[in-house]
Amino acid sequence: MSTARITLDRDFTIAEVPHRIFGSFVEHMGRCVYTGIYEPGHPAADERGFRTDVLDLVKELGASVVRYPGGNFVSGYNWEDGVGPVDQRPRRLDGAWHTVETNAFGLHEFVEWAKAADVEVMEAVNLGTRGVDEARALVEYANHPGGTAWSDLRRKNGAADPFDIKLWCLGNELDGPWQIGHKTAHEYGRLAQETAKAMRLVDPSIELVAVGSSNRQMPTFGTWEHTVLTHAYDEVDYISMHAYYQEHDGDAASFLAEATDMDAFIEGVIATVDAVKAAGKHSKEINLSFDEWNVWYQSGLDTEDQPHNVSQTWREHPRLIEDTYNVTDAVVVGTFLHSLLRHGDRVKIANQAQLVNVIAPIRSEQGGPAWRQTIFWPFALMARMAKGRVLRVAVDASKESTKRYGDVDSVDAAATWDEANGRIALFLANRSMDSDGDVTVDLRGLSASAIRSAEVLAIPEGGDRLTANTEVAQDAVGMRKLESVGIEDGVLRVTLPPISWAAIELDVARN
Known part of the structure; x- marks a missing residue:
């Protein structure tokens, strides 16, 4: 034993429990949106097409904030495609996941879904193929009361009141060569700085997350964060982290210990952030947004739904990375949540990726049931019980x-x-x-x-x-x-x- x-x-406490560390993620990838949270015609769908069986599980899960619409998807996404009359929205090719995006579900639908789910919206802007002007236009569309071109268009599209989105991501994983619009740290740092300034001129109350390293194994890890924040420290509030883990070659003992790597990743980013603070003589503190994390079997389990195995046929919302989670995975996810909580003095936001179907705690079938995966349970209990x-x-x-x-x-x-x-x-x-x-x-x-x-x-x-x-x-x-x-x-x-x-x-x- x-x-x-x-x-x-x-008398030895770390911080108030950060409400936002129990966050999740909805990306236009696979079946997360379509036949996940949104399926008109499903027996459990409401008049808006939202699956109420999935909504009930989301509420039980206790997610506090949901990041949207990506992920890799956002780096090629035109947000304007997802607003206005649905029958007039364009169909687009999504290069990130090699699928056809119908745009039947967009910003208005997500904001309405978030209200129904009682979660805060964390909106990501496209800094891959787009830039400063498109980002500030989106803030104006979403948050300005009215009397301007973009805010009046929102009102025309059915939302008289502003969405009042406070939390914004300045792009996604732009350190990665796989990303549409991949950039160097200097290129991204300057773009993030100027985009942040322009967005805050529209709405000074927003909070901004700069892109950090896509994982701890990136060759630019550390230097990326240092360079980006050297440019944008005064303009942003958080820097992001992403990490996925899996069991390799039956080595369950190492897999069960993966939270030690998460601990080291978090502490390494804190050290880098604080070095920039000291060198730049900044007074404010930059905190961390661990806005993608989970168990994801990227190798050794080459199922047909893995992105590197998908058909080259352009399809609408195909199955992608629909991992089935076991007891061991659930215990590991529990330890990841421990790590996030233990670092609650600096990790203020965290989003398990993703919410439904795509490496998710909730699964659903088209026209069929929705159910809890094993990893649902640690998240749900910690989100409910971790208070004070x-x-x-x-x-x-x-x-x-x-x-x-x-x-x-x-x-x-x-x-x-x-x-x-x-x-x-x-x-x-x-x-x-x-x-x-x-x-x-x-x-x-x-x-x-x-x-x-x-x-x-x-x-x-x-x-x-x-x-x-x-x-x-x-x-x-x-x-x-x-x-x-x-x-x-x-x-x-x-x-x-x-x-x-x-x-x-x-x-x-x-x-």
């Missing part, structure tokens, strides 16, 4: 040996303290594949009076670590009551099954 001792002290302040978690645990990361803690953890309601939320993952995790939690400055709830996601009876939820077995994996948990002499004691993720809520009071 592996062991872990966790210490939580009421993030606690600094001290972990002393036995080690698991991995090929990629050496020895790592067998138990990974994050916690929050909601003083107003007298609750601690504790999130735990057991990385061991064959041993229970015996965990003790010592509370300092706080006393626990009761266990309000304790649930665990683990290998189901009769299953294995690869068990997944599918259309025919939608509830094969879910949360169940954690039986081995109790409070003894003020200490919380928990036994976690192998490869598991748990969420525990305690009633507490100050000592």
Whole structure:
């Protein structure tokens, strides 16, 4: 049996829980929009074509902010194509995913969907094939009350009130050679700086995210952020991060430890950002927007829906990267959420990519059902339970040996303290594949009076670590009551099954 001792002290907190770290992402890619959130004619569709069965799951998931419309898609997208009468919108070729975009769903539809889902809009502008003028026009269209050409066009198109979008991405992954309109760091830094200035002249209240590295393995990682922010530090509020992880060659131990790479990625970007701040003698602080993250099987699982395998025939919303997630994936996603929460002093926005069908916590079928994937559960419980302040978690645990990361803690953890309601939320993952995790939690400055709830996601009876939820077995994996948990002499004691993720809520009071 592996062991872990966790210490939580009421006086050692990191930050208020950032509401926006429980974000998601809707891109015009595959079936995320069409037959995902939007399917006129579906039995569960409302009068706007929004799938209410999917909407119900989105609300249950607890997403707070949703990034739109891309992603790689945005770097070749003309936002004007998605407004106005639907029957007059142009059909376009989308070079990013080699598909035909019908533009039946656009900005107005997304804003209405976001209201129905009770999520904040995070809008991305095209800085791949377009630039300053198109970006400022979009802000005017979306946010200006009226009396100008673009704002009056919005009103003519049916939206009398401004959309009041506050959060904007200045392009997407422009450090990547795969990106339409790929740029050098200097080219992008200057473009981001001037675009930001122009957008803020239209609406000074907006918040802006500059493009950071597409992943930590990019050859320009670090130098990209430094160069971009040397140009645009005073004009932006956040810099973005993207990362996807997968199990390689059956190396589950390393896969279960991937959050250590996420930790290092975050801390590396913070160091670079703060170096630019010091060198430029800036007073404000730039925070991080981890606006694409998830498990994505990009190699070793060459299914037909992978982008590099798709037919060269131009198709409307084909299946693309519809990964089916298992128990192991869900535990790893839980640890990614731990990492984001532990860095809540600087990671203020995070978006799991994507929301429906495309590497998503929610799956749906055209004309058919919608269901929760295994990775739905850690996100939903953390989004609901993580309130108040993030606690600094001290972990002393036995080690698991991995090929990629050496020895790592067998138990990974994050916690929050909601003083107003007298609750601690504790999130735990057991990385061991064959041993229970015996965990003790010592509370300092706080006393626990009761266990309000304790649930665990683990290998189901009769299953294995690869068990997944599918259309025919939608509830094969879910949360169940954690039986081995109790409070003894003020200490919380928990036994976690192998490869598991748990969420525990305690009633507490100050000592």
